Amino acid sequence: MAAITPKYSINAESMKKSQIREILKLTQQPDIISFGGGLPAPETFPVEELRAASERVFVKHAARALQYGTTEGDKALREALLAYEASHGVNAAPENLLITSASQQALDMLPKLFLDPGDWVIAGRPTYLGAIQAIQAYRGKILGIPFGPENDGFDMAELERRYTAAKKQGAKVKYIYVIPDFQNPTGICWSIKKRKALLEFSYREELILVEDSPYREIRFMGESVPSIYQLDCEGAAQGNVINLKTFSKILAPGTRIGWMLARPDIIDKFITAKQSMDLCTSPFTQLWLAEYMAAGKLEEVVGRTRAIYQKKRGYMLEQLERYMPARDDISWTKPEGGLFLWLTLPSSLNADELLFKAIEKKVAYVSGSAFYFDDPEYNSMRINFSYSSLEQIGEGVKRLASVIKEALA
Ligand SMILES: Cc1ncc(COP(=O)(O)O)c(C=O)c1O
Structure with a gap:
């Protein structure tokens, strides 16, 4: 047959x-x-240290590591990540945090939660391919904003022009997606002025702003600039920003563990979306990273x-x-x-x-x-x-x- x-x-x-x-x-x-x-x-x-941490998981937490876990993530890793964020000047509460199966899972949940077919996302032109693929998979569209070596982030005049034109044609824009720190693919880092300008734009237009930060810690020269998530917390504190983080570039992509920070009601919605995707991120891997972080060698x-x-x-x-x-x-x-x-x-x-x-x-x-x-x-x-x-x-x-x-x- x-x-x-x-x-x-x-x-x-x-x-x-x-x-x-x-x-x-x-x-x-x-x-x-x-x-x-x-x-x-x-x-x-750090192969040896990661190997030793995985052995400690079997010795100390075998049943917990081999069992199902909660969708929001294992307590030990959640605590370690909140402490890690605090050491980088980000004071988040447990209800602001969700552990994800690396950032790509969050990039897939975003269009799943926000887009109906034909809805739009504002993003850089060019931008990260994995985000484009996820948006395409839910039949979303991207309003591309030019962004290149000649400017230090979005061309804000072009953003206003393209956004106004799209709205006039009835476009439903649902969120903004940016990678302000050493963007993939260009390597460009946004100035604080551009970060603030985009945050203001998101407040004015009532748009969620997704800040994808896999490379933030990999700054090897120049002055650090506050993340848009930090600016959102420090300033109007309107909770517009969703920040995506991952172990992929600071430790090893094979861990497939990331985390997101956002206000509690948004985190709650993502927990629901994640439940039907994978129930929970691998408890073994989470405990492995919690053990590794406890040894204090990540920095x-x-x-x-x-x-x-x-x-x-x-x-x-x-x-x-x-x-x-x-x-x-x-x-x-x-x-x-x-x-x-x-x-x-x-x-x-x-x-x-x-x-x-x-x-x-x-x-x-x-x-x-x-x-x-x-x-x-x-x-x-x-x-x-x-x-x-x-x-x-x-x-x-x-x-x-x-x-x-x-x-x-
Ligand atoms: C901008 C950006 N976001 C997300 C990802 C995916 O990262 P993860 O390995 O955490 O899924 C990458 C991977 O290269 C990336 O460049």
């Missing part, structure tokens, strides 16, 4: 496979130097990670200066933190097409077009500097520069 044709929902039909994940499969060949993935450096993982690891990334970022910038063609229409961001920089090419070049030539030369990146919800621009690339060794960075930049020079010739 022939296999049946599955009758997928309209939502399922509107889901789009990530081009990045497909391309990354190609780049996993051992001889390719990949600047493609958003992978932390494996040498930052040390984050400090070491910053130092390693600062060195890699510095070396990559040096190599770009050295090998890239010196032209006004080729430029790159110089991030003060995070894992990525954004390279802009002359408008005559198409980074999607160049990727095949780059792979032939055994170097890979993610084409900038992947980070646009609609009407992509093709003359940019996201380059990761955290994962490769210094030697690979030197060789990879040389190969990438030769691809670009050949395309220009």
